[in-house]
Amino acid sequence: MAHRDFKGDVSIPGIQADCFASTSGPLFCYLLSHVHKDHLGGLDAIARECRKLSDTRHVLPIYCSSVSKDILLSQPEYKPLESVLVTLDIGHATAISTATLKSRIPSTRNDISEDKGIDGDISLPSTSSQDWPSSVTVTLYDANHCPGSVIFFIQAKFGQKETSVIFTGDFRYEATEMQWMQGKSIDKFYMDCTFINSGYNTFPSRVESYEHVLNAVENHLAKGALYDVHVFSSMVGYENMLLFLGKKTCQRYGKIHVDSSEIAQILAAKPELESYLSTDAAQRIHACCTGERKVSNSNFKRVACQRYQHPERHVLHIKPSMQWYVKNGSPLTPKYDEFGVLHIPHSMHSSPYELKQAVLNLETRDMICPLFFDTTQRQGQLRQANEMLLEWNSVKTPHNEKNLDSNTVGNFISRPIKRAKSDNILQTLDFGGNSNDVDECDL
Numbered sequence: 001m002a003h004r005d006f007k008g009d010v011s012i013p014g015i016q017a018d019c020f021a022s023t024s025g026p027l028f029c030y031l032l033s034h035v036h037k038d039h040l041g042g043l044d045a046i047a048r049e050c051r052k053l054s055d056t057r058h059v060l061p062i063y064c065s066s067v068s069k070d071i072l073l074s075q076p077e078y079k080p081l082e083s084v085l086v087t088l089d090i091g092h093a094t095a096i097s098t099a100t101l102k103s104r105i106p107s108t109r110n111d112i113s114e115d116k117g118i119d120g121d122i123s124l125p126s127t128s129s130q131d132w133p134s135s136v137t138v139t140l141y142d143a144n145h146c147p148g149s150v151i152f153f154i155q156a157k158f159g160q161k162e163t164s165v166i167f168t169g170d171f172r173y174e175a176t177e178m179q180w181m182q183g184k185s186i187d188k189f190y191m192d193c194t195f196i197n198s199g200y201n202t203f204p205s206r207v208e209s210y211e212h213v214l215n216a217v218e219n220h221l222a223k224g225a226l227y228d229v230h231v232f233s234s235m236v237g238y239e240n241m242l243l244f245l246g247k248k249t250c251q252r253y254g255k256i257h258v259d260s261s262e263i264a265q266i267l268a269a270k271p272e273l274e275s276y277l278s279t280d281a282a283q284r285i286h287a288c289c290t291g292e293r294k295v296s297n298s299n300f301k302r303v304a305c306q307r308y309q310h311p312e313r314h315v316l317h318i319k320p321s322m323q324w325y326v327k328n329g330s331p332l333t334p335k336y337d338e339f340g341v342l343h344i345p346h347s348m349h350s351s352p353y354e355l356k357q358a359v360l361n362l363e364t365r366d367m368i369c370p371l372f373f374d375t376t377q378r379q380g381q382l383r384q385a386n387e388m389l390l391e392w393n394s395v396k397t398p399h400n401e402k403n404l405d406s407n408t409v410g411n412f413i414s415r416p417i418k419r420a421k422s423d424n425i426l427q428t429l430d431f432g433g434n435s436n437d438v439d440e441c442d443l
Helices: 043-052 066-073 076-081 109-115 206-221 239-253 263-269 271-276 323-328 352-360 375-394 408-414
Strands: 015-017 029-031 062-064 085-087 094-097 135-142 150-158 161-167 184-190 227-231 314-320 342-344 362-370 424-430
Touching: 043 076, 066 076, 066 085, 066 263, 206 227, 206 239, 206 314, 206 342, 227 239, 239 263, 239 271, 263 271, 352 362
Parallel strands: 015 029, 029 062, 062 085, 161 184, 184 362, 227 314, 314 342, 362 424
Antiparallel strands: 094 135, 135 150, 150 161
């Protein structure tokens, strides 16, 4: 979760990530990790400027995944960015030349292929700066957060000096899917620490969360034809859950209702869902938007689209999220709240145990953690996160602790802090945001 005070600095002059508003100096490109709104600050303003221009060749390129581009372009307000969004392939290192800059950038993805040399070089427009690196190579990796989300591995040269940075955006670490991190030596690690001190060492896997949702849906619908279900999924990131649910329930209970205004974005994120979705509200399973951020009173005891407002209909509201559990300290099992909403633990972000694995699998000098935390807890969270990160790094030895027992995460926190091996293991830890500013479905 990007802290709202995070200005996009990734320690390489000329590059800014997940922040498109103010800049700290001349830029030659932007990086976009994924399309959640808290990572799009200022992008709407760039889109409005592009709408006014007849030629956008001199607008700074925004590098992202092809899925992120498709999702953005499915929304009318971002259509003007089509020629500015430059897609890079997952797992392919692309060299971005800053030494021999041309006066234009490719205006379409096809043009990108034509402008690439044998070495995969992409030329960029120039706003010259003596601080820029002589060359930059960017590699995208799947961040396992939401469709299109990526981790950026950036390698930059400043004369004879080389600097390497990993910027995770938001991510959920899984060792089998992120083996490319194993043993990698980098200078700076910008790590999503949303739940570093959540109070839980481990989280259910997403498949386990999907199974809980499926069980709740089937048990409720089996009660009779007057029983309906609404699953809160009002943002990018729940498409795999809906696909899992659709495959299991479509034949017996019909398709899943979504708003007509949202279906283009959903299908851009996950085209396979087309067979399982419907804009016809006469469905029993709903994933449509309520228009409200939270269920807070009995007025929401109906299907979100309000298709069925008759008192005889029985609607079960299901909210997959981790934030409710973090706030309430409840065991990570399905649980009803006072309004009858069924909460199911589900996280798009790494657990403390998963974060520890990521740290232990890397060799890094600095870790920077842009965080989004409640200001009332900032001092305690800062102290705990600092201790955890210092301790994790200090206990590292080559090739050990690859498969740690999940309970050891808590044990390390309580032991005396050892001297960190890194020069500056915790360079910056931003606090001061309010978690209430964020849609809980992202958490």
